[in-house]
Amino acid sequence: MADKVLMKGNEAIAEAAITAGCRFYFGYPITPQTEIAAYMAKRMPKIGGTFLQAESEIAAINMVYGVASAGKRVMTSSSSPGISLKGEGISYMAGSDLPGLIVNVQRGGPGLGGIQPSQSDYFQATRGGGHGDYHLIVLAPASVQEMADLTIKGFELADKYRMMAMILADGTMGQMMEPVSLDFDIKPEPEKPWATTGTQMKRPHNIINSLSLVPEELEEQNFKRYEKYAEIAKNETMYEEYMMDDAEIAIAAFGIAARVSKNAVNEARKKGIKAGLIRPITLWPFPKEPFMKAADHVKQFISVELSMGQMIEDVELAEQCRRPVTLCNRAGGMIPSPEMVLAAIEEAAKNGGAL
Amino acid sequence: MIVFERPHALIDVPLHYCPGCTHGIVHRLVAEVIDELGIEGNTIGIAPVGCSVMAYNYFNCDMIEAAHGRAPAVATGVKRADPSKFVFTYQGDGDLASIGMAETVHAAARNENISIVFINNAIYGMTGGQMAPTSLPGQITQTSPYGRDPKLCGYPIKVCEMLSQVDGAEYLERVAVNNVKNIRNAKKAIKKAFQNQLDGKGFSLVEVISSCPTNWGLTPQNALKWIDEKMIPYYPLGVYKDRSAEEAAK
Numbered sequence: 047m048a049d050k051v052l053m054k055g056n057e058a059i060a061e062a063a064i065t066a067g068c069r070f071y072f073g074y075p076i077t078p079q080t081e082i083a084a085y086m087a088k089r090m091p092k093i094g095g096t097f098l099q100a101e102s103e104i105a106a107i108n109m110v111y112g113v114a115s116a117g118k119r120v121m122t123s124s125s126s127p128g129i130s131l132k133g134e135g136i137s138y139m140a141g142s143d144l145p146g147l148i149v150n151v152q153r154g155g156p157g158l159g160g161i162q163p164s165q166s167d168y169f170q171a172t173r174g175g176g177h178g179d180y181h182l183i184v185l186a187p188a189s190v191q192e193m194a195d196l197t198i199k200g201f202e203l204a205d206k207y208r209m210m211a212m213i214l215a216d217g218t219m220g221q222m223m224e225p226v227s228l229d230f231d232i233k234p235e236p237e238k239p240w241a242t243t244g245t246q247m248k249r250p251h252n253i254i255n256s257l258s259l260v261p262e263e264l265e266e267q268n269f270k271r272y273e274k275y276a277e278i279a280k281n282e283t284m285y286e287e288y289m290m291d292d293a294e295i296a297i298a299a300f301g302i303a304a305r306v307s308k309n310a311v312n313e314a315r316k317k318g319i320k321a322g323l324i325r326p327i328t329l330w331p332f333p334k335e336p337f338m339k340a341a342d343h344v345k346q347f348i349s350v351e352l353s354m355g356q357m358i359e360d361v362e363l364a365e366q367c368r369r370p371v372t373l374c375n376r377a378g379g380m381i382p383s384p385e386m387v388l389a390a391i392e393e394a395a396k397n398g399g400a401l
Numbered sequence: 402m403i404v405f406e407r408p409h410a411l412i413d414v415p416l417h418y419c420p421g422c423t424h425g426i427v428h429r430l431v432a433e434v435i436d437e438l439g440i441e442g443n444t445i446g447i448a449p450v451g452c453s454v455m456a457y458n459y460f461n462c463d464m465i466e467a468a469h470g471r472a473p474a475v476a477t478g479v480k481r482a483d484p485s486k487f488v489f490t491y492q493g494d495g496d497l498a499s500i501g502m503a504e505t506v507h508a509a510a511r512n513e514n515i516s517i518v519f520i521n522n523a524i525y526g527m528t529g530g531q532m533a534p535t536s537l538p539g540q541i542t543q544t545s546p547y548g549r550d551p552k553l554c555g556y557p558i559k560v561c562e563m564l565s566q567v568d569g570a571e572y573l574e575r576v577a578v579n580n581v582k583n584i585r586n587a588k589k590a591i592k593k594a595f596q597n598q599l600d601g602k603g604f605s606l607v608e609v610i611s612s613c614p615t616n617w618g619l620t621p622q623n624a625l626k627w628i629d630e631k632m633i634p635y636y637p638l639g640v641y642k643d644r645s646a647e648e649a650a651k
Contacts, residue, residue, distance in 0.1 A: 070482060096481045100474070101507035108471035108504070112478020115465045116445070116486075120478070138468045242463035242479070244486055247442035253457045255466040 050225035055193040056081035056123075058226050059149055059213065060089070062194035063121050065230050066201040068147070069095035070120040072109040074102060074128060077161045078217040079151035082123040103128040107135030107148075114144040115254040117241025119201055123149035125217075126167050127158060129175065136210060137176030141256025143240075143271070145204035147197065148182070149213040151220035154379035162379025163217030165301060168356035171214045172330040179268050181275055183211040183282065184329040186300040190224035196327070198230050205236050207278055214329060216352060218302040218381065279331035286325040287336055289315065293322025295394045296340050298361045298371075299350040300326050302381060307350045310387035319395045329357070337364035346394040347371040350387055352380070408432035410441045410461045417455060421614040421621025423578045424452060424520065428459055430578075430588045431491065431518060434595050435462065444487040445479050447472045449501075451493035452526040470501020473508035476515045487598060489516040495525045498534040498558045505560075512569035512603035516594045519560060522611040523632065530616030534558045537635055542616070561608050561641040571603040573641040577610035579628040583638070602645055610636055 053061070060082045063071070071086040083099065090097035100106035106122045113120035124132060129150045139146060150171065154164040167175075171184045183203050185196040193215060200211035242252050258264040286304075289311055290296065299307040304325040314321035322344075324336045337347070346369055349358035355373040362371050374390040376382045407413060411432035418424045435441050444462035448454055450469035457464035467475040472490035480488045497505050497519050508515065524542060525531040531544040535557045539548040549557075561573045572594060576587035587609055594605035610632050612624035619627055 070478070072478070098477070098481065101503050104471065105474040105477075105504050105507065108468060108474035109478035109481070111467070111471075112465070112475040112480075113482045114478075115475070116479050116482035118482045120482075134468055135471070142466075242445045242465055243483070244443040244445060244463055245441070245461070251461055252463045253466070254464070255457055257454060257466055 050227050052223055053190060053226050054081055054221060054223050055187070055190045055215065056151065056220040057085050058190045058194040059123070059197050060085035061228055062197035062230070063147065063201070064089060064093065064095070065228060066119065066198045066232060067235060068119040068121050068201060069093070070113045070118055071096070072098050072100050072106040072122050073124065074100050074106050076125045076128045078153060078220050079123050079125045079149065081220070082149065103131035104134065107132040110146050111135055111139055111144060114139065114146045115242045117238035117243055119205070119235065121147040121149065123151065125151050125153045126155050126164070129167060129170065133176035136182070137174070137178050137180065138256050139210050140174065140176070140180035140182070141178060142254050143208045144210070144254065145208050146210050147200045147204055147213070148210055149215065152214065152216045154377065160379040161217065163302060163381060164352050164377070164379055165216055165303065166353035166356065166377065167214065168329065168351070168353060171212055172332070172360070180271065181330050183207070183209065183278065184214050185211060186214050186327060186329050187219055188301050188304045188325060190219070190222065190226045193219055194226050194228060198232065202233060203282060207274055209274070214301070216301050275331075282328060283331045283333045283335070284327035285333035285336055286327060288323040288325065290322035290324060290336070290340060292320050292343070293340065294320040294343065294345045295322070295391050296344040296347050297321065297323045297350055297387065297391070298326070298337070298347055298357065299323065300329060300357065303350045303352055306382055306384050307387050309384040310391060313384065313388050314391045317392070319391060321391050332360045332364060334364040337361060338366070341365040341368040344369055346397075348374050348390050348394060350374045350382055352382070353377055408436045410435035412459055412461050414458060416459060418452065419615040421612065421624060422452070423611040426578045426584060427518065427520060427587070427609050427611065428456070430584070430591050431489070432460065433588065434592045437592065438595055438599065440487045440595070440599070443485070444489070447476050447479070447488070447490040449490070449492040449496040451496050453491055453493060453520065454527065456491050470496050470499070471504055472496065472501065473504040473513070473515070473517065477508060477511070477513050480513060480515055484514065487595070489518065489595065491518045492520065493526070494519070494521045494523065494533045494535040498560050506564070506567060509564050509567045509570040509604045509606070512571060514598050514601060514603050516598045517606040518591060519606055519608045520611045521560070521608050521636065522613040523557075524613050524616045526613050526616055537631055557635065559636060561606070564606065565641040569604060570606070570642055571644045572597050572605040573608075575608040575610065575636060575638050575641065577628055577633060577638055579610070579612065579625040608636075610638070
């Protein structure tokens with residue numbers, strides 16, 4: 047087994063990105079993700095890479111657009127308010143079919159909000175965040191190891207499908223330290239014949255573009271992109287099931303909420319309550335199958351979130367409202383405690399799924 | 402004997418520009434310079450949002466269409482990805498001096514080794530003639546129907562003068578394309594801005610005073626006169642910064 051090192055989640059993302067072959071990072075300082083920029087500022091010059099502190103989040107994402115156009119692996123990171131600023135560029139990248147990795151270490155909102163952990167950018171991430179019809183591949187790590195693993199995965203998926211992947215973490219994941227193995231088997235990067243690298247007078251010119259003024263053509267592009275999305279939903283959906291085989295009360299939670307919920311499930315089992323956990327790892331595509339399957343034996347779902355209830359809508363859609371879904375949440379930078387989640391499980395067990 | 406032909410870097414397709422618009426002239430100058438420097442195969446051009454948004458259909462080199470105002474940031478990414486490539490942006494006044502001001506100033510401050518062709522025609526053309534950051538005091542546009550009143554909407558931005566105060570900028574020149582002499586000079590300036598990048602000298606911007614007869618409400622001929630009578634007095638032509646020349650003179 048490979049050696050493990052103790053790292054912050056933010057640092058694990060940065061080192062994993064370098065391991066994945068990313069040599070270009072553009073960012074702008076914002077808590078609680080600035081360690082990524084600081085790490086890149088130290089490491090990139092030593093390995094022939096580029097770290098550039100952009101003048102704004104808007105500039106940073108457009109620098110990402112430039113590097114992606116040139117066919118190189120590239121990333122940016124930010125936290126909630128900064129991701130809103132990147133929304134324009136993310137939409138353009140989607141419209142131009144450009145790959146890249148974007149990290150959102152979420153903090154509480156709306157507006158300037160706070161700097162404590164949150165999951166309240168779920169809607170923004172899973173629905174695209176900017177204007178127009180598009181999706182990002184959204185990956186939700188629940189440990190420092192997964193911060194690294196999903197960074198590698200994110201780059202691979204982005205290149206494979208020629209679209210952006212997002213790590214949707216939160217302040218806890220970014221700041222906490224855990225042992226992490228950085229021993230990865232990196233697949234070779236695919237060829238990018240579409241990239242704007244100069245014609246060398248040997249081929250017609252390549253154009254990176256999201257403008258399409260003929261509606262029939264723009265519609266066709268959207269149809270094609272959504273065919274690709276359907277393929278991704280079929281092939282790349284990831285989730286973890288914990289004690290779900292006989293569960294009567296099922297928690298839905300991702301990221302730090304899933305860590306807390308797992309403790310609550312263990313406590314509930316000690317008390318003889320058949321509780322389980324479904325943890326989506328890809329938030330888009332959302333894992334519908336485990337919820338549909340669970341609805342056969344589960345009496346009630348509980349969506350545990352660090353928001354006012356966003357993923358709960360996807361849970362209801364996934365299990366097609368066959369069983370009630372309740373919300374157990376804290377917001378604004380607060381984290382639900384295992385006791386709070388356990389109380390929600392006990393309440394559900396007592397009511398036998400009745401609302 | 403061929404005495405005049407289309408530059409190789411300019412694709413043989415009809416341009417969408419209005420009659421009398423000088424975008425066509427500037428496209429041609431850029432393409433001629435690309436040909437003369439022999440850099441087409443190694444060039445990546447960046448189109449803006451505005452009238453020249455479809456420049457990617459006209460230049461034979463690889464092209465990228467950027468979000469409104471973001472071309473200097475996109476160019477930064479492309480150039481950093483591979484500094485051996487030649488990277489230019491082609492931007493209008495709304496794109497470069499309004500929504501993209503931060504990207505412009507900071508690319509200059511970083512002395513990004515890129516070349517910018519900046520079209521100043523004192524109007525938003527693509528959207529039908531609204532007030533631009535460079536519209537002149539008193540200029541009537543769709544969104545300044547009583548004439549631009551500096552008390553209400555401020556004064557025009559003089560990009561070359563402003564950027565000349567940015568230490569990072571290498572070369573800034575304002576030219577015009579309203580007569581043969583000016584056109585010849587404009588080409589010289591564009592060539593110098595491009596050569597600067599090849600020589601690794603850094604951020605070079607050529608501001609081209611251009612016409613927009615359609616949205617100025619003038620005939621093409623009178624639009625060219627308006628450049629002499631109104632635009633050039635407010636935006637004097639000339640070199641605003643040439644760091645290498647200044648250093649050599651010391």
